[in-house]
Amino acid sequence: MKNPVHVAVTGAAGQIGYSLLVRIASGQLLGPDQPVILRLIEIEPAMKALEGVVMELQDCAFPLLKGIVPTCDLNEGFDSASWALLVGSVPRKAGMERKDLLGINGKIFTSQGKAIQENAASDIRTLVVGNPCNTNCLIAMNNAPDVPKDRWFAMTKLDENRAKTQLALKAGVDVTDVKNLAIWGNHSSTMYPNYFDATIGGKAATDVITEEAWYKDEFIPTVQQRGAAIIKARGLSSAASAANAAIDTVANIIKPTAADDVFSVGICSQGEYGIEPGLIYSYPIKSDGEKLSVVEGLDINEFSQQKIKETEAELSEEKTMVSDLL
Ligand code: NAD
Numbered sequence: 457m458k459n460p461v462h463v464a465v466t467g468a469a470g471q472i473g474y475s476l477l478v479r480i481a482s483g484q485l486l487g488p489d490q491p492v493i494l495r496l497i498e499i500e501p502a503m504k505a506l507e508g509v510v511m512e513l514q515d516c517a518f519p520l521l522k523g524i525v526p527t528c529d530l531n532e533g534f535d536s537a538s539w540a541l542l543v544g545s546v547p548r549k550a551g552m553e554r555k556d557l558l559g560i561n562g563k564i565f566t567s568q569g570k571a572i573q574e575n576a577a578s579d580i581r582t583l584v585v586g587n588p589c590n591t592n593c594l595i596a597m598n599n600a601p602d603v604p605k606d607r608w609f610a611m612t613k614l615d616e617n618r619a620k621t622q623l624a625l626k627a628g629v630d631v632t633d634v635k636n637l638a639i640w641g642n643h644s645s646t647m648y649p650n651y652f653d654a655t656i657g658g659k660a661a662t663d664v665i666t667e668e669a670w671y672k673d674e675f676i677p678t679v680q681q682r683g684a685a686i687i688k689a690r691g692l693s694s695a696a697s698a699a700n701a702a703i704d705t706v707a708n709i710i711k712p713t714a715a716d717d718v719f720s721v722g723i724c725s726q727g728e729y730g731i732e733p734g735l736i737y738s739y740p741i742k743s744d745g746e747k748l749s750v751v752e753g754l755d756i757n758e759f760s761q762q763k764i765k766e767t768e769a770e771l772s773e774e775k776t777m778v779s780d781l782l
């Protein structure tokens with residue numbers, strides 16, 4: 457039996473936490489032979505609710521769950537963690553953009569970044585889900601200068617999954633036939649699902665769905681506004697699909713990417729495709745099971761170039777808004 461891996465999850469008593477924790481504890485995050493210890497971090501007022509979550513986890517009798525540490529102490533919470541899933545933060549309400557949350561949520565990620573640096577295992581990798589996730593990730597990363605910059609991620613996988621499903625529905629194919637679809641930039645209404653590189657059944661998506669107007673007038677806005685559409689319908693932001701995307705993201709990072717596919721995640725840009733270095737920018741990514749690399753050499757047409765710069769501009773603006781936290 458392998459040694460347990462410590463997985464820290466913030467916002468553990470929230471709605472994403474409720475979907476996410478059972479999936480981690482049942483082996484869906486790190487695999488069916490990898491025991492885990494859950495380190496569940498909450499704020500003080502939510503500790504009572506967290507007690508209930510802990511009872512439910514215990515009542516599942518998961519064979520791989522070797523311990524649960526519920527806490528509102530960040531040092532205890534991130535102690536020995538090899539993965540930190542930063543979910544805890546306030547969700548937006550109808551009518552808000554995600555960046556409107558920066559004033560409330562941004563500061564959470566300064567102390568969390570520091571506590572990760574001071575307490576986590578040397579192989580710590582952090583995935584930020586709490587919004588606005590790219591800039592919150594930027595804040596946490598900058599508050600943990602000793603943790604290598606290639607260990608920080610912001611979640612755009614949910615947007616990729618949404619985009620793939622929209623293409624599959626339009627083409628009348630199974631979602632597994634859609635590949636090579638990456639989200640560029642910010643997890644926000646400026647994100648760019650670059651359909652020019654996507655494939656459907658092995659052919660260019662643009663040869664299968666040939667109506668250009670559909671991509672521009674329906675596909676891109678649907679993907680960009682899907683989070684808002686869910687808030688409008690549910691009165692609450694996405695939770696099960698967000699938890700699912702967090703599980704997918706970690707799997708994408710730790711397993712080699714198939715030759716005919718890519719995945720999306722926000723990483724610390726090193727200037728690829730002319731993007732400002734240091735921003736947390738979502739690119740088409742491949743993993744070799746350990747290291748990630750941005751897919752280089754893609755042909756970026758004029759339309760895509762405009763879109764990838766537009767979302768970069770928003771990230772630069774968000775960075776300026778939080779300059780006192782970096
Ligand atoms: P929620 O309100 O149901 O739960 C959030 C939890 O975080 C609460 O239990 C709260 O007590 C806790 N929390 C708040 N501040 C904290 C702190 N400083 N430390 C630890 N815990 C803290 O919200 P939710 O629906 O679970 O969503 C959480 C976040 O995830 C929101 O910001 C939401 O917008 C974001 N989100 C991101 C994506 C994505 O694709 N990146 C998708 C869905 C939701």
Ligand code: LMR
Pocket residue numbers: 547548554587614682683684686687693694698
């Ligand atoms: C989502 O995309 O569903 C989340 O980021 C929640 C939101 O605010 O839209």
